[in-house]
Amino acid sequence: MKEVLEILLLIAAPLAWGLFVEWLFELLRRRRTNTAGGNHTTSDDGTG
């Protein structure tokens, strides 16, 4: 049982890290895109 868990860890750890980093970079990219697209000037009466 212990050996099975060790092998599962050898697969799960790098897999989880790889997918987590990809997700993180995608999140950063989307935030950068949203920030760039959301820079609108408000109208004179302040209603946006």
Add this chain to the structure above:
Amino acid sequence: MMGLDDIQAYLQGPALLAALAGFGLIIGILTGMFGVGGGFMVVPLLKLIFGIDYQLAVGSSLCFTIGASASGAARHMRLRNFEPRSMAILAPASMIGAMLGGTLNDILKSHVDAEMYTQSMHGLFVVMLLATAYVTFSGAGKEAGRRSLLQTIVLGPRINLPAAKLAGISLPGLVSLGVFIGMMTGMMGIGGGVLYVPLLILVVGLSPHVAVGTSLGVVLFGSIAGTVKYGMIGQVSLIVAMSLLIGSAVGIQIGAHVCKKMSGTRLRQSFAGMVFLLAVFIAADFVRNLLTD
């Protein structure tokens, strides 16, 4: 001047982990750009520079490749550089091929001198890499719309690869391709992605960008199978693998971004150049071993 023994003595503890992370960054860039898992560089350099035992280097490299290829494949999927149907066929085919290759490897090794056999396989691998580099480079700039080998061979049934807009691909041909590459990796221990990318372009007809992403998906499954095999004999260091992954995580994003910016022709030419350099590196190591025997 610092010799290799001095470098290995210096690289202990945190210095070793930092060096592995830096090394992983470079490997990650190649993974993101070219769809290779990095095993072909990681194994010899772990052995040569870090002094890690060969089997442990192979096992740790395979574990590292799980993370690198998963990250790269996910990134290329978002960029739509991915052909899922071909990946679903090639992944199990190459795992079967790897098992056959590993078995054939063991049988041949028991009948011939092990050292001579290993040197012969390295020599064969150098020849294959040079042929791959030449064919990939000379194929660059070919006109679009030309039918691939798997579209022209008379061997059905046939399938379509809608994500790559390819029709009439020979299914037995595709399966055979996966088994063949799997056998090469099983016999030589390296060469999954570095063989997949050019063969997906030249034999299947995928565009270079889609070949890169699809290759990473196939390599992911192969590396999981390989990690299980080496994990069962205690030849995987999670510390080494995760240290490499810390650096490669950033490198892959850089590599995938650069890949997106390159034209298909330039990507193929660059890939051919990388494969050629790899062949030279392995040939140099091969000659060095021959001269010291």
